[in-house]
Amino acid sequence: MFFTYLRRELRRRRKAALVVASGLALGIALVIVVNSVSSGMGQAQDKVLRSLYGLGTDMTVTKAADPAEEGQAQGPRFRFDARQDGSGEEQSSDRVMVQGLQTLASSTVAKVGSQDGVAHAVGGLSLQVIQVSGEFTPGQLQQGSGGTGGGGPSGPAGEGRVQGGGADFGVNSYSVFGTDVTEPALGPLTTSKITSGRTFTSSETDAKVAVADASYAKEKKLAVDDTVTIKDVTYEVIGIATPDSGEAAANLYIPLKQAQTLSDSADKVTTIYVEAADSQRIDAVKSEIQQNISGTTVTTSADLADTVSGSLSTASDLAAGVGKWLSIVVLAAAFLVAGLLTSSAVSRRVREFGTLKALGWRSGRVTRQVVGEAVVHGLVGGALGIALGLAGAYAVTAISPTLEAELGGTGGGAAGPGGGGFGGGPARQAASRTLDVALTAPVSLTTIALAVGLAVTGGLVAGAFGGWRASRLRPADALRRVA
Known part of the structure; x- marks a missing residue:
């Protein structure tokens, strides 16, 4: 009887049902x-942050470089040999420098790894290589002519002058990162995908091999099996890495021991990459590391997120703030309107419900009938809403608007050539740089479940209004209407 009456009433009041459902x-x-766009914003921010630190990396530990004292040399010095043969032979000199940060003892990596809540810790060494190469060309001494008396040996000596010659030198600067090849799951190389060749093996801890960033390889015309020379040491390029987003962490990656040898930094690292055992305890792990290992700076992904600005940050704030509040207001208004319309429909059905009560229907039965109709309205509205929501999310993904993310310095270390990184990691801490990120609007099963829950809730809210109204009707009201 319940479903028969329900089906008949819904057919008879199609327009009213469609208005409530709409x-x-x-x-x-x-x-x-809004939920889908917010999820897309979160994915876009994760993509930006992954360009700053390795996948699986929850935080980094660094130590800021000491400020240079007054009168201390501010840059590298290059020395070239003097030559007398005038051959113009090319000369070259490399300087390999630790980039931007003060080094930490390799033993600090083990100390960090032993802290409560730390699952894994691995060290890395960020280097900057400056290569100056070119040649000196000696000038030619040109003797002047004799005096006014006809010249000759007896005349006054002519004044000599050097003509031609000079120096032509070029400067090539690039970044190198020493990575612990025994821990491939941590570190900045994990933000790139090997698109040609291979990555390091765990046995290549001190091998003369290198992985080149794709952009740098294209610029220098490098390919797998080519070689690069750093400070007179030749390395074989075994792979080309393409970053997942943004810029690569370094132009070249080499085993950590090789980087320590090149920079005369034996058993030293600049950055320690940390993976927490529990992502919910990152702040607690950060506090413990700072407390137990003095003088270090611990930077988490949340700290980096605060440095991201630009249209991505603005749109994210709008989606998280204004968008969600707008959704709540509109949803509340929809529930209220549905409830009022249902209550109004009950008022127009006074004679019907009064007659049913006169025939023996109890108030609870009448209320259940009204609530049942309202829940069906809600489910129909939910189906329509899911279809409209999916269409809207698909439209956002299809258009895929491009947002800009401006990345400022993290304050984790002094800015050096090429910048610092996640708390002063490799090749990251320039004053600012901009990344373009495509926005998508993924719809999750959780969002669909939320929509169904809202549809049922909306029906119940509307049914509560109407049911309360119907329960107050009396058979006498129906008789008055008939009269």
Whole structure:
């Protein structure tokens, strides 16, 4: 009887049912779109942050470089041999410098790894290589002519002058990162994908091999099996790495021991990459490391997120703030309108419900009938809302608007050539740089479940209004209407 009466009433009041369902559908669709866009914003921010630190890396430990004392040399010095043969032979000199940060003892890596809540810790060494190469060309001494008396040996000596000659030198600067090849799951190389060749093996801890960033390899025309020379040491290029997003952490990656040898930094690292055992305890792990290992700076992904600005940050704030509040307001308005319309429909059905009560229907049965109709309205509105929401999310993904993320310095270390990184990691801490990120709006099963829950809730809210109204009707009200 319940379902028969329900089906008949829904058919008889199609327009009213469609109005209630449409109002709920608009509110639910807006919630789906806002939640999907917010999820897309989160993915975009994760993509930006992954360009700053390795996948699986929760934080980094660094130590800021000491400020240079007054009168201390501010840059590298290059020395070239003097030559007398005038051959113009090319000369070259490399300087390999630790980039931007003060080094930490390799033993600090083990100390960090032993802290409570730390799952893994691995060290890395960020270097800057400056190569100056070119040649000196000696000038030619040109003797002047004799005096006014006809010249000759007896005349006054002519004044000589050097003509031609000079120096032509070029400067090539690039970044090198020494990575611990025994821990491939941590470190900045994990933000790149090997698109040609291979990555390091765990046995290549001190091998003369290198992985080149794709952009740098294209610029220098490097390919797998080519060689690069750093400070008179030749390395074989075994792989080309393409970053997942943004810029690569370094132009070249080499085994950590090789980097320590090149820079005369035996058993030293500049950055320690840390993976927490529990992602919910990152702040606690950060505090413990700072407390137990003095003088270090611990930077988490949340710290980096605060440095991201630009249209991505603005859009994220709008989606998280204004968008969600707008969704709540619209949804509340939809629930209220649905409830009022249902209550109004009950008022127009006074004679019907009064007659049913006169025939023996109890108030609870009448209330259940009204609530049942309202829940069906909500489910129909939910189906329409899910369809509209999916269409809206698909439209956002299809358009894929491009947002800009401006990355400022993290304050983890002094800015050096090429910058610092995640708390002063390799090749990251320039004053600022901009990344373009495509926005998508993924719809998760959780969002769909939320929409269904809202549809049922909307129906119950509307049914509560109408059911309360119907429960107050008396058979006498129906008789007055008939009269």
